[in-house]
Amino acid sequence: MMAVIILSLLVVLPGCSSKSADQDGNGTERAIAMKQISASNKDTVTIVIGAYSVVKDALGRILPQFAADWEAKTGKKVVFQESYEASGTQARAIAGGMEADVALLAMEGDVDKLERAKLINSDWKQQDAYQGMVTRSVAVIGTRKGNPLGIRDWTDLTREGVNVLYPNPKTSGGAQWDINAIYGAGLKMAAEQGKDGPPFAKQLLMRVHHNVLSMDKSGRASMAAFEYGVGDAIVTYENEILSRKREGVPYEMVLPKHTILIENPVVVVRKYARKHQVEEAAEALVAYLREPKAQRMFAEAGFRPVNEQVAKETIKAYPVPDGLFHIDDMGGWDEVREKLYSNRGVWYQVLAGIE
Structure with a gap:
């Protein structure tokens, strides 16, 4: 056999x-x-x-x-x-x-x-x-119990001594939503103030990034770092903060006036x-x-x-922020990828410190 x-x-x-x-x-x-x-x-x-x-x-x-x-x-x-x-x-x-x-x-x-x-x-x-x-979700700011630094909007993340977390947009889709939210909010603020949008938005993003302690690989890893006590504020999905608040974690959630609808x-x-x-x-x-x-x-x-x-x-x-905007308001994903994340885009310039 x-x-x-x-x-x-x-x-x-x-x-x-x-x-x-x-x-x-x-x-x-x-x-x-x-x-x-x-x-x-x-x-x-x-x-x-x-x-x-x-x-x-x-x-x-x-x-x-x-x-x-x-x-x-x-x-x-x-x-x-x-x-x-x-x-x-x-x-x-x-x-x-x-x-x-x-x-x-x-x-x-x-x-x-x-x-x-x-x-x-x-x-x-x-x-x-x-x-x-x-x-869907929206980009928000999470803070420690009682919001001790009085953070109310994106501009507060630019203050001296405020330590910020968000993940790396090279690996994390959530991070790109975070960056889009800050940059897009800058465009909206500039329009309200009668200023040139792209330079204003780039400066806002650059000043926030100056206060970023670390960029983890994913949104979940960034949230884990915040849970370990790293940072004063985190830019993240609304659901990441809400789910923890519902579990009794004493975080505060700041819903900026201008933020992006995440899909x-x-x-x-x-x-x-x-x-x-x-x-x-x-x-x-x-x-x-x-x-x-x-x-x-x-x-x-x-x-x-x-x-x-x-x-x-x-x-x-799930209240709708007064200044909620969509990726299409920034020209759509193709334009955003080219303008922000290309080899010489805004994000590259922010990382390189190019004014």
Whole structure:
């Protein structure tokens, strides 16, 4: 009798595990290998999720609910393999071969990386009524208990002796939202004061950045540093402060007059979902994330809902700042990337100290 040797091939996905891969409080990655299930068996569907770090806690509640609903509907179990990273890092990993079936990222530009890698359809924003988005937020300032330094707006972050935190926009989508918020607020302030917008906005950003102690890899890592006692103020997502306040952490949240509406996308990574034969389940998950049940859980985690029904239910919890603006008010993502983040853009000049 001939012996038959069966070799099991294990594919290692960077940043993933059978549960999740994340960062510790210092922003140091935990490299955890995982076994990738490339196709579902008869009774189990395995969905690989690549997400930005800030959404981890909300998904920790939502995914089990989807799994229960999916099993009740189809009779099949759902297993999730999850990776949480800074959004830019996560997008580059997926584009480079980490085979996520569903991607939740911090900003549209990170989804564009997947499009350029030919992993998704170019019309991904036109495939649903939400233009590809799953949650919203706004950029805010978090302070210590009682707001001891009396911070009320972005300009207060420029004062001498105020130590500020925000993450690195090279790796973090959340950081780009933070930088956009400060720069865009500068444009709005300049218009109100009859001043030239771009120079005024650049000076505001430069003066805030002068007070920044460190730029961590992700929004979650930056928040962890703040929790360890680093800094007097942090520029972050509204949901990061709200979720901690609801847990009893004595932070204060400052909602600036002028701040940006943050929109976070979700997408089925078609190439990988089809390869793994989980496209139906992946599409169902994305649809579920926008249904009232999931949107209420997002809202409880501090995110602003995209679902109109839940947005109306939670309107008192999420006031609209007087000077709220949209990325389109800054010319859209293409213009912002060129103006702020190109090799000679405003952000480069801020880092280089070029007036």
